Amino acid sequence: MNRAIVITRYARALVRYVRDNGQGDIVCSEAETLLKALHDVPDLTRMVEAAGDVVSEFDKKKLLQTALGNRMSPELSRFLTLLNKNGRMELVPDILRDFVDMYHRSVGIRKAHLTTVSEPSERLLQRLKALVKSKTGDDVIIEVEVDPSLVGGFVFDIDDYLLDASVKRQLELIREQFIERNRRII
Numbered sequence: 001m002n003r004a005i006v007i008t009r010y011a012r013a014l015v016r017y018v019r020d021n022g023q024g025d026i027v028c029s030e031a032e033t034l035l036k037a038l039h040d041v042p043d044l045t046r047m048v049e050a051a052g053d054v055v056s057e058f059d060k061k062k063l064l065q066t067a068l069g070n071r072m073s074p075e076l077s078r079f080l081t082l083l084n085k086n087g088r089m090e091l092v093p094d095i096l097r098d099f100v101d102m103y104h105r106s107v108g109i110r111k112a113h114l115t116t117v118s119e120p121s122e123r124l125l126q127r128l129k130a131l132v133k134s135k136t137g138d139d140v141i142i143e144v145e146v147d148p149s150l151v152g153g154f155v156f157d158i159d160d161y162l163l164d165a166s167v168k169r170q171l172e173l174i175r176e177q178f179i180e181r182n183r184r185i186i
Helices: 003-021 024-040 042-049 057-067 074-085 089-106 122-136 167-185
Strands: 109-116 139-146 153-158 161-166
Touching (some): 003 024, 042 057, 074 089, 089 109, 109 122
Antiparallel strands (some): 109 153
8 A cells, every 4th residue: 555645544543533532732742752853863763664673563662652751641652552563663753744734734723934044033923823823713833943044034834835035035036137137138
């Protein structure tokens, strides 16, 4: 079966399971913590995604439990046991990523990414959240990234919408226009 279909089915099943139990926020928080640990520790990701004969499925679950400080909700533990039983532990990072996105959408939360030259003020973040809330009716979680190469301004990315108001992009546009005008002269 197609890997993407399998990932989506497991993620969707986990969303339904935690919403029925009322533990969605807890499991989503744990999933985000695991995703951060998997991102920050590439060796952990390699071990979780390794074949069952390299690292046992039981050991993979123990590693994930340790990444959560040995405090895992019963719902997430049961879900990992199911993945373990079905031989799908190597899909955990992708399933958790899809689960977090699906869960947020199901409770009216959108994720956005803001890239700025320096740490944005709390006022700017609140204005962006209010703007998104007024346009979509959804709350927003904004991930902030600092990138000095932007020179100034910001890049705001939410869903399929990208607002690039950076000085770097404006300079690129001016450069492209200058090159195009010079081609016409020659």
